[in-house]
Amino acid sequence: MIVIDIDNTVTNQIDRLRKNYDSDIETMRAKSTSEQELMSDLLFPNAMEVILKLAKNFDIIWLSARNSSLYEVTLKWIIEKKLPCKELILVSKLEDKLPILIKLNPTLFIDDLQYDLYSLNPKPALQFRDKLNKANVPYLVFNSNWLDVEKQLKNRGLLDI
Secondary structure (H helix, E strand, C coil), X not given: CEEECCECCCEXXXXXXXXXXXXXXXXXXXXXXXXXXXXXXXXXXXXXXXHHHHHCCCCEEEEEECCHHHHHHHHHHHHHCCCCCCEEEEECCHHHHHHHHHHHCCCEEEECCEECHHHCXXXXXXXXXXXXXXXXXXXXXXXXXXXXXXXXHHHCCCCCC
C-alpha cells in the first residue's frame, strides 16, 4: 500500500491560497476550501501517470490534513480526476497522520511534509520527519516534481525500470 497526501503533493494548494489570500486566516481558509475552489484543483504534471503506475502493484490510500467537513468534496474530486482510491482519510493536522501511518504500515508515504501553509511561506516539517523515522515509516518528500518521484520509486524498486 502507498499512502499519498493531496495538498501540495498532488495539487498545488499554495496557488489556491495565493489566489484567495486574506490577512484573516479563517477567511482565507474558508475561501480556499470552498467546493468550487477544491474542485478546480489541477493535478501536478505527471502525477496521474506515476500514481497509475503505482496502482498497478499497490493500493492507493489518500491521507490529507483537511477538515473532515471536506470529505465528500475531496472524494468527489478524487473520483472526478479518476485517481485510484482504496480509501480516503482526512485528519485535522499533519501530526495526526502519524498514528494512522503506524497502523497502516505502508510500503511508502508520499507527502510534501510542510507546515505553516497559510503564511504562504511553508516550512519543512523536520520534527515530523524525525517522528516518521523513529516509527520506521518509509516516506518520500515531494518537491513539486512527479518525474523525480518516479525516479526515486524506481531506485527503491517500487516501480519497474
